[in-house]
Amino acid sequence: MAHLRAIVGEEGLLEDSSRAAPYECDGLAHERCRPEVVLLPRSTLEVSKCLALLHSHSIPVVPRGAGTGLTGGATPVEGGVLLGTARMRRVIEVNAKDRFARVEAGLVNIDLTRACCDEGLFYAPDPSSQAACSLGGNVANNSGGPHCFKHGNTTRHVIGLVIVMANGEVLDLSAPEVDPVGYDLVGLFVGSEGMFGIATEVTVRLTPTPEAIETLLGVFASLDDACDSVSAIIAGGWDASALEILDKLTIAAVEASVFAAGYPKDAEAVLLVEVEGSAVECHENAEGILAILADHGVLEVRRAQSERERQKLWAARKGAYGAMGRIAPDLYVSDVVVPRTKLREMVRATTDICTARGLKILNVFHAGDGNLHPNISYDRRDSDELRRVIEAGDEMARVCVEAGGTLSGEHGIGLEKLAQMKLYFSDEDLELMHTVRRAWDPSQNMNPGKLLPIRACMETRTRPVPVEASGRAGS
Amino acid sequence: MQTTPTQSAPCTDAQLVDYAASLDCVHCGLCLRTCPTYELTGRESASPRGRIHMMRSVAEGELKPDAAFIDELDLCLLCRHCESACPSGVNFAAMLEHTRARLLDSSERSWLVRRALGLGLGRVLPSPRWIAFLAGALRFLQRLGLVQLASRLPGKVGQAAAACPPVPPARERRALPRHTPALGQRRGSVSVLEGCIMPPLLGRVNRATVAVLAAAGREVHCPRGASCCGSLHAHNGDLQGARELARRLIDKHSGLLGDDGELLPIVTNSAGCSSHMKHYGALLADDADWAERAAVFGKQVFDFSEYLVRFAFDDLRPALGPLEVAQPICWDDPCHLCHGQGIRDEPRALLDALSIERVELKESESCCGSAGLYSVLRPLDSRAILAPRLAALKATGARTLVSANPGCQLQWSGGLRQTGSEVEVLHIAELLERALAHGRESGE
Numbered sequence: 001m002a003h004l005r006a007i008v009g010e011e012g013l014l015e016d017s018s019r020a021a022p023y024e025c026d027g028l029a030h031e032r033c034r035p036e037v038v039l040l041p042r043s044t045l046e047v048s049k050c051l052a053l054l055h056s057h058s059i060p061v062v063p064r065g066a067g068t069g070l071t072g073g074a075t076p077v078e079g080g081v082l083l084g085t086a087r088m089r090r091v092i093e094v095n096a097k098d099r100f101a102r103v104e105a106g107l108v109n110i111d112l113t114r115a116c117c118d119e120g121l122f123y124a125p126d127p128s129s130q131a132a133c134s135l136g137g138n139v140a141n142n143s144g145g146p147h148c149f150k151h152g153n154t155t156r157h158v159i160g161l162v163i164v165m166a167n168g169e170v171l172d173l174s175a176p177e178v179d180p181v182g183y184d185l186v187g188l189f190v191g192s193e194g195m196f197g198i199a200t201e202v203t204v205r206l207t208p209t210p211e212a213i214e215t216l217l218g219v220f221a222s223l224d225d226a227c228d229s230v231s232a233i234i235a236g237g238w239d240a241s242a243l244e245i246l247d248k249l250t251i252a253a254v255e256a257s258v259f260a261a262g263y264p265k266d267a268e269a270v271l272l273v274e275v276e277g278s279a280v281e282c283h284e285n286a287e288g289i290l291a292i293l294a295d296h297g298v299l300e301v302r303r304a305q306s307e308r309e310r311q312k313l314w315a316a317r318k319g320a321y322g323a324m325g326r327i328a329p330d331l332y333v334s335d336v337v338v339p340r341t342k343l344r345e346m347v348r349a350t351t352d353i354c355t356a357r358g359l360k361i362l363n364v365f366h367a368g369d370g371n372l373h374p375n376i377s378y379d380r381r382d383s384d385e386l387r388r389v390i391e392a393g394d395e396m397a398r399v400c401v402e403a404g405g406t407l408s409g410e411h412g413i414g415l416e417k418l419a420q421m422k423l424y425f426s427d428e429d430l431e432l433m434h435t436v437r438r439a440w441d442p443s444q445n446m447n448p449g450k451l452l453p454i455r456a457c458m459e460t461r462t463r464p465v466p467v468e469a470s471g472r473a474g475s
Numbered sequence: 476m477q478t479t480p481t482q483s484a485p486c487t488d489a490q491l492v493d494y495a496a497s498l499d500c501v502h503c504g505l506c507l508r509t510c511p512t513y514e515l516t517g518r519e520s521a522s523p524r525g526r527i528h529m530m531r532s533v534a535e536g537e538l539k540p541d542a543a544f545i546d547e548l549d550l551c552l553l554c555r556h557c558e559s560a561c562p563s564g565v566n567f568a569a570m571l572e573h574t575r576a577r578l579l580d581s582s583e584r585s586w587l588v589r590r591a592l593g594l595g596l597g598r599v600l601p602s603p604r605w606i607a608f609l610a611g612a613l614r615f616l617q618r619l620g621l622v623q624l625a626s627r628l629p630g631k632v633g634q635a636a637a638a639c640p641p642v643p644p645a646r647e648r649r650a651l652p653r654h655t656p657a658l659g660q661r662r663g664s665v666s667v668l669e670g671c672i673m674p675p676l677l678g679r680v681n682r683a684t685v686a687v688l689a690a691a692g693r694e695v696h697c698p699r700g701a702s703c704c705g706s707l708h709a710h711n712g713d714l715q716g717a718r719e720l721a722r723r724l725i726d727k728h729s730g731l732l733g734d735d736g737e738l739l740p741i742v743t744n745s746a747g748c749s750s751h752m753k754h755y756g757a758l759l760a761d762d763a764d765w766a767e768r769a770a771v772f773g774k775q776v777f778d779f780s781e782y783l784v785r786f787a788f789d790d791l792r793p794a795l796g797p798l799e800v801a802q803p804i805c806w807d808d809p810c811h812l813c814h815g816q817g818i819r820d821e822p823r824a825l826l827d828a829l830s831i832e833r834v835e836l837k838e839s840e841s842c843c844g845s846a847g848l849y850s851v852l853r854p855l856d857s858r859a860i861l862a863p864r865l866a867a868l869k870a871t872g873a874r875t876l877v878s879a880n881p882g883c884q885l886q887w888s889g890g891l892r893q894t895g896s897e898v899e900v901l902h903i904a905e906l907l908e909r910a911l912a913h914g915r916e917s918g919e
């Protein structure tokens with residue numbers, strides 16, 4: 001412990017139970033494990049020294065950014081150390097000419113756009129949690145966001161990384177070459193959920209701010225109509241940059257919150273559409289989409305009249321998850337992808353799965369990607385309700401996979417979808433993934449127990465050595 | 476008057492927390508980035524979500540309310556920035572005040588701190604005489620150069636001395652007149668809150684407030700014997716004292732009725748006070764004799780810029796003329812104005828009516844670290860919170876900073892003084908008053 005403290009400094013090591021308590025869980029609050037030690041290093045060098053030391057004692061390490069993950073990826077493991085990047089938030093370089101930025105992994109997503117907006121640039125991946133989540137977390141989960149429909153998820157924007165490997169070795173992949181020679185290790189690392197190593201620096205591509213943006217809000221009398229118009233917009237080849245649907249209950253929650261933006265409370269569903277590009281493209285696309293909305297029985301279309309109004313519409317959309325806290329203390333956010341031609345059926349199917357179990361479901365989702373987020377408001381103190389929530393989550397994943405979709409659009413697997421991995425992947429697939437993971441981290445002490453289901457007989461895990469017992473409440 | 480600070484009744488750990496309120500948090504994390512103490516430390520236990528998580532854990536018996544727990548709660552500035560970011564509508568400030576009230580006498584705190592807090596809240600703040608006496612004494616020490624000397628000491632004492640605002644001469648510390656007639660045609664009447672630390676430290680702001688209101692045709696009343704609103708008590712856990720002061724204030728204003736027989740609007744030039752007084756209804760909700768009066772009173776409370784823009788803008792405008800002020804100016808949103816009351820556009824509208832060059836301050840809604848007694852109780856943390864704000868101010872190139880809260884004004888002035896900056900800090904009422912003076916001269 002003294003060695004660790006010497007590396008990260010007095011303020012960088014938390015071991016009392018009060019200060020460790022908030023690190024018990026991420027956004028998946030029913031999975032909790034209080035860490036015995038939390039490390040908050042300030043630089044790549046400190047991360048490297050910490051990992052080297054922990055490696056030599058075979059102590060598992062769980063990386064954490066802002067803890068906004070929704071699948072338990074940052075949930076600590078018994079006997080392990082939690083390593084957070086919250087004290088590594090510097091913008092190292094913004095290169096407006098070559099349109100890239102190099103930042104520390106703990107930087108909050110929105111601060112990157114703030115740092116380059118004066119240069120007419122922005123960072124395109126915009127998870128709804130962008131006001132809080134870290135770039136490192138985005139990389140680890142290959143996060144998406146409303147505008148990733150046009151711009152692509154995180155992996156399309158990351159061009160370099162500095163990674164500290166499990167044994168403390170520093171792998172510098174940050175040379176901004178367009179096409180790396182040999183294997184694309186950066187590409188492989190994105191989406192690795194903290195199991196390959198810890199990213200300490202991220203180099204990302206920046207996107208020029210579009211000349212024109214048009215934001216439309218279509219109001220519908222049924223969720224079906226909203227879904228069908230999205231399918232039609234995509235089939236028609238119209239170039240939208242974001243296509244988001246919010247249902248009635250979600251609208252009610254948002255409109256009761258500080259982010260109220262005047263979404264119509266009596267609508268059954270609204271579709272938020274954005275188009276961007278040159279003024280001409282923007283206009284053409286908007287007109288084409290308006291025609292489709294009209295064909296699908298849109299009741300009313302509102303157009304954002306100012307940047308401020310546009311920002312408000314988006315702030316409301318992005319605050320939607322949190323706003324559901326008004327309904328019940330906990331929120332389970334599912335994340336599944338369905339073929340976009342089956343949007344309407346799958347929204348129905350997932351809704352039925354929840355209502356059949358007496359659960360309260362709200363829908364707000366990235367319709368353009370077919371990325372559904374059935375949200376269940378519940379109370380984790382009610383163990384039976386929690387059981388039904390987990391069951392519904394499993395069932396929703398199953399029907400979506402069966403319909404030709406996938407397990408996760410952007411939130412990752414973490415702990416939450418561990419069991420479901422077997423639905424989607426064969427034993428051989430999983431074995432291959434294990435092999436890749438072992439290549440990165442032979443010790444398998446980086447974020448153990450996440451993403452890859454452990455098969456009891458084949459797995460040879462080194463038993464974690466507990467860090468000195470600390471005064472945990474109740475123990 | 477003297478209030479008796481709450482002797483927190485022995486309560487179980489679970490009762491320390493407003494458990495029901497803690498359940499409003501869904502753990503989404505959207506508030507993290509807004510929290511100055513999280514920004515400063517990177518510790519989640521120093522973030523709103525973390526604090527709520529700890530409180531909930533205490534209520535559920537999973538955590539002991541130990542010294543670390545109390546320290547993380549004490550580190551909170553109660554700036555309420557997290558509330559502005561929270562889609563779930565978590566009432567963070569109320570929750571924290573609830574717990575602070577029950578921890579007031581916790582044995583985990585040092586005896587000295589508890590005594591000092593008890594004395595400050597119970598005796599000094601509610602008493603204009605005590606305050607006047609202390610201000611006089613402080614000025615004496617400052618004139619002797621002793622405070623400046625103390626500011627060279629290392630650690631807390633030095634910081635506190637360095638942060639100590641210069642006390643102006645006695646003539647600036649005199650009380651407001653009880654009654655000031657409207658200038659020109661009377662278009663209405665208001666009463667103003669004099670405040671506890673305003674008269675000795677920022678009496679000129681109080682006078683500017685009255686002058687601007689009078690120029691807008693308002694007859695201004697200032698009842699005696701009701702100076703402190705009790706917000707500092709509530710923030711620091713003395714809810715009992717806060718209630719006593721609220722009752723006194725309501726009582727002293729009760730005779731001030733308008734032509735329509737309704738209670739006069741109470742105009743307040745301190746955002747921290749107006750934000751607190753608007754919630755008197757909630758503060759006294761359990762007091763059958765006072766609940767209703769308190770609710771009515773709360774509805775009549777207006778912040779200075781809110782009142783002017785909503786009710787007196789057109790009356791004031793003709794009185795405004797060109798003014799002398801170092802430009803560009805910039806506006807710093809006091810936490811209890813923007814987060815506490817949602818007032819953001821009104822002060823900007825007033826400033827823009829003056830036709831002077833105004834620049835926006837980055838993160839203008841972040842706390843400056845003043846936070847009521849915080850700057851006195853935790854001078855080092857308070858200065859650390861201010862540091863990035865000073866840098867942001869410098870980046871704007873502004874030469875005048877405008878605020879609307881005495882604490883912020885003193886905090887910024889102190890920080891700027893220490894860094895040798897020439898930027899002047901003014902209350903928005905002072906700026907408007909300057910425009911009046913010129914307006915009158917050029918009209919004469």
Ligand SMILES: Cc1cc2nc3c(=O)[nH]c(=O)nc-3n(C[C@H](O)[C@H](O)[C@H](O)COP(=O)(O)OP(=O)(O)OC[C@H]3O[C@@H](n4cnc5c(N)ncnc54)[C@H](O)[C@@H]3O)c2cc1C
Nearest residue numbers: 065066067068069073128134136137140143144194199410
């Ligand atoms: C309100 C809300 C809205 C959301 N909206 C979206 C959305 O629109 N799209 C979306 O994709 N996601 C969304 N999410 C999920 C979440 O915000 C993202 O997954 C985000 O990228 C997590 O970032 P974080 O910094 O909070 O990471 P954490 O939750 O702290 O960690 C996530 C994972 O990354 C690992 N990790 C963290 N930092 C590092 C690092 N430096 N190196 C290696 N591994 C690391 C952790 O071990 C963990 O496995 C939302 C979450 C919330 C609460």
Ligand code: SF4
Nearest residue numbers: 510551552554555557
């Ligand atoms: S009130 Fe301010 S300091 Fe306290 S938790 Fe909220 S944002 Fe942080």
Ligand code: SF4
Nearest residue numbers: 500501503504506561
């Ligand atoms: S924004 Fe609100 S609901 Fe979300 S973590 Fe913060 S306090 Fe909790």
